[in-house]
Amino acid sequence: MKPRELLVRAAITVAAVAAFVAALLLSRYRFDFEPTWRYRALYGKGLLVTLGATAVAFAIGMALGVGVALLRLSRRLAVRHLGDLYVEVIRGTPFLVQVTIAYFGIAPLLRLNDKFLVGTFALGAFAAAYMGEIFRAGIESVDRGQVEAARSLGLSRAQSLRHVVFPQAFKRMIPPLTGELIALTKESSLLFAIGLVEMTAAARQVGADTYKYLEASIVVAAMYLTLTVPLSLLARRLERRLKRSERTGVHL
Amino acid sequence: MTLPPAPPLIALRGVTRRFGTVTALEEIDLAVSKGEVVVLIGPSGSGKSTLLRCVNALERPDAGEVLLGGERVDAARKDIDRLRAETGMVFQHFNLFPHLTALGNVALAPRLVRGQGDAKARALLGRVGLADKADVYPDMLSGGQKQRVAIARALAMEPVAMLFDEPTSALDPEMVGEVLAVMRDLARDGMTMLVASHEMGFAREVAHRVVFMDGGRIVETGTPVEVFERPRHDRTKAFLSKVLRA
Ligand SMILES: Nc1ncnc2c1ncn2[C@@H]1O[C@H](COP(=O)(O)OP(=O)(O)OP(=O)(O)O)[C@@H](O)[C@H]1O
Ligand SMILES: [Mg+2]
Numbered sequence: 225m226k227p228r229e230l231l232v233r234a235a236i237t238v239a240a241v242a243a244f245v246a247a248l249l250l251s252r253y254r255f256d257f258e259p260t261w262r263y264r265a266l267y268g269k270g271l272l273v274t275l276g277a278t279a280v281a282f283a284i285g286m287a288l289g290v291g292v293a294l295l296r297l298s299r300r301l302a303v304r305h306l307g308d309l310y311v312e313v314i315r316g317t318p319f320l321v322q323v324t325i326a327y328f329g330i331a332p333l334l335r336l337n338d339k340f341l342v343g344t345f346a347l348g349a350f351a352a353a354y355m356g357e358i359f360r361a362g363i364e365s366v367d368r369g370q371v372e373a374a375r376s377l378g379l380s381r382a383q384s385l386r387h388v389v390f391p392q393a394f395k396r397m398i399p400p401l402t403g404e405l406i407a408l409t410k411e412s413s414l415l416f417a418i419g420l421v422e423m424t425a426a427a428r429q430v431g432a433d434t435y436k437y438l439e440a441s442i443v444v445a446a447m448y449l450t451l452t453v454p455l456s457l458l459a460r461r462l463e464r465r466l467k468r469s470e471r472t473g474v475h476l
Numbered sequence: 477m478t479l480p481p482a483p484p485l486i487a488l489r490g491v492t493r494r495f496g497t498v499t500a501l502e503e504i505d506l507a508v509s510k511g512e513v514v515v516l517i518g519p520s521g522s523g524k525s526t527l528l529r530c531v532n533a534l535e536r537p538d539a540g541e542v543l544l545g546g547e548r549v550d551a552a553r554k555d556i557d558r559l560r561a562e563t564g565m566v567f568q569h570f571n572l573f574p575h576l577t578a579l580g581n582v583a584l585a586p587r588l589v590r591g592q593g594d595a596k597a598r599a600l601l602g603r604v605g606l607a608d609k610a611d612v613y614p615d616m617l618s619g620g621q622k623q624r625v626a627i628a629r630a631l632a633m634e635p636v637a638m639l640f641d642e643p644t645s646a647l648d649p650e651m652v653g654e655v656l657a658v659m660r661d662l663a664r665d666g667m668t669m670l671v672a673s674h675e676m677g678f679a680r681e682v683a684h685r686v687v688f689m690d691g692g693r694i695v696e697t698g699t700p701v702e703v704f705e706r707p708r709h710d711r712t713k714a715f716l717s718k719v720l721r722a
Pocket of ligand 2: 524
């Protein structure tokens with residue numbers, strides 16, 4: 225970032241925070257963060273669950289997402305349709321409903337009752353629909369002539385994908401994948417639906433125990449921002465670098 | 477008594493290819509012998525690219541067949557990858573792999589398919605006059621240099637024939653010469669070549685045979701002198717007077 229841009233952004237951020245604090249103070253609400261501090265261990269556990277669930281779900285989403293993308297890019301109509309169906313169902317229903325069905329409907333069939341396991345897997349399956357779309361768009365953004373050149377040299381379809389298409393597609397997928405990681409960090413809060421105590425659930429519990437709902441929520445909001453803002457700064461950086469590299473040929 | 481003529485290296489028999497209502501190729505018969513240089517000419521949309529792409533199994537004929545060294549070129553056969561490697565394809569827009577260096581582009585297929593090292597790829601870059609550009613990415617190369625890397629890449633699998641689809645028509649005029657020079661060298665070395673090109677000078681000088689196509693059909697074929705000096709068909713005359721005037 226240029227120094228001037230950095231300065232403007234920092235100034236606006238500070239001003240916004242100051243305005244927010246001023247508004248709270250003017251409301252004559254008497255803040256008391258002491259009870260929330262007492263619950264720091266609970267917040268800490270929530271943080272670990274949020275981080276763990278997000279990371280594992282992201283990894284599952286990556287793996288399943290590649291599968292979804294390959295299904296949707298298949299030459300066979302039936303296979304393609306299977307991929308379409310998956311994406312439609314996942315994107316057409318709220319995650320809250322999906323995770324409830326997964327925990328109370330599907331998990332018992334598989335004799336699973338570990339909330340974390342079921343919850344993160346459901347979150348990963350959810351992410352896969354969106355990540356599959358990111359992969360598909362990335363793969364389709366690679367010029368057809370690239371595959372033709374690869375195949376004309378005698379590379380198999382798999383070799384062409386792996387050595388020619390994926391390396392080019394991956395670069396373009398990094399920014400949207402970072403966005404997906406941010407979305408997942410927040411989406412993981414819905415795991416409270418099956419009783420998993422991640423950050424949001426921890427905050428709700430603190431609020432319920434101490435009647436300091438507002439303080440408990442402000443704390444957890446700050447925690448989310450601490451996780452997501454660096455990611456989004458990173459995404460923006462990568463995006464800018466990518467644009468530059470596609471213009472001038474500097475390679476990532 | 478003379479020996480029977482050797483069977484053609486590339487043979488198209490009754491090849492037809494349609495795209496919806498457009499007939500890109502209609503019952504094409506064409507044979508190219510080993511060491512022969514055949515230049516395809518014809519107006520835009522006459523089917524030159526489609527013909528070349530059928531030889532490389534990038535297009536599949538709706539009817540007829542393409543034979544390479546007696547083997548049927550068919551995208552559905554199991555060993556199609558091996559058969560594809562027997563022809564080297566050079567594209568109008570180079571289609572270099574942007575994430576690989578010049579050397580990486582040339583060395584990729586021999587490494588993946590045959591487990592070979594870089595030595596031959598380096599030698600090929602030298603052969604097209606780009607030994608010093610081995611570690612440069614395509615973005616940093618001029619159009620002419622890109623196309624020469626692409627030719628080196630197409631040679632890397634030691635093909636029995638080379639297919640060129642208007643290799644100079646995306647180039648700035650001052651770069652056409654360097655690419656044609658490489659192609660001329662290849663022809664001189666006895667490479668079998670099937671070339672779609674608007675470079676009439678090149679065709680006249682290098683081609684053993686010129687094939688004029690129009691509307692998906694071969695209208696006439698003959699030596700460069702026959703086709704350029706004494707075209708028999710009106711369509712050929714009309715086309716030639718247009719391109720030679722330009
Ligand atoms: N993938 C495709 N889908 C639909 N139509 C196609 C496709 N490829 C080629 N065609 C059509 O087939 C005909 C022959 O095209 P082809 O590209 O082989 O001609 P060409 O002689 O190479 O022309 P040019 O000199 O413009 O490269 C054209 O009418 C073209 O529009
Ligand atoms: Mg063409």
